[in-house]
Amino acid sequence: xxxxxxxxxxxxxxxxxxxxxxxxxxxxxxxxxxxxxxxxxxxxxxxxxxxxxxxxxxxxxxxxxxxxxxxxxxxxxxxxxxxxxxxxxxxxxxxxxxxxxxxxxxxxx
Numbered sequence: 869x870x871x872x873x874x875x876x877x878x879x880x881x882x883x884x885x886x887x888x889x890x891x892x893x894x895x896x897x898x899x900x901x902x903x904x905x906x907x908x909x910x911x912x913x914x915x916x917x918x919x920x921x922x923x924x925x926x927x928x929x930x931x932x933x934x935x936x937x938x939x940x941x942x943x944x945x946x947x948x949x950x951x952x953x954x955x956x957x958x959x960x961x962x963x964x965x966x967x968x969x970x971x972x973x974x975x976x977x
Contacts, residue, residue, distance in 0.1 A: 871913060873897055888913065919976045926973055930966040937962045 870877075870884035873893025881887030882900040889901035892908045905912040941958045944950035950958075 869913075869917075872901075873908075888916065915977075919973065922976050923973045926970055930969055933969075934962045934966055 869886045869888060870880055871888045871890070872878075872881055873890040875894040875896045877889070878894070878896040878900040881889060881897055881902075884902075886903065887901040888903040888905060889897045890908050890912075891898070891904060891906040898904050903916055905916065937958055941950050941955050945955060
């Protein structure tokens, strides 16, 4: 992660794995950055790292949950206990639950 705010930081921000610019920085740096912190406080950097880790964790939860439900419905379908409509409703329900689970990231401060 590279953090910068000046026009001379723009090329490095673009090449970094994760480039972060401070909101009061030059327009070129803000344009090249992956993350823009609207404050000039350095405490925003650990906060953004914590939110990113939380987002990755929730993404993995959604993947595992969705695959588990799909495999369960597929096994039930192979055994003759689940119809196509049950699979459709399970898929739609899992998608909605994953979206609702993902909303938790918005409340991380």
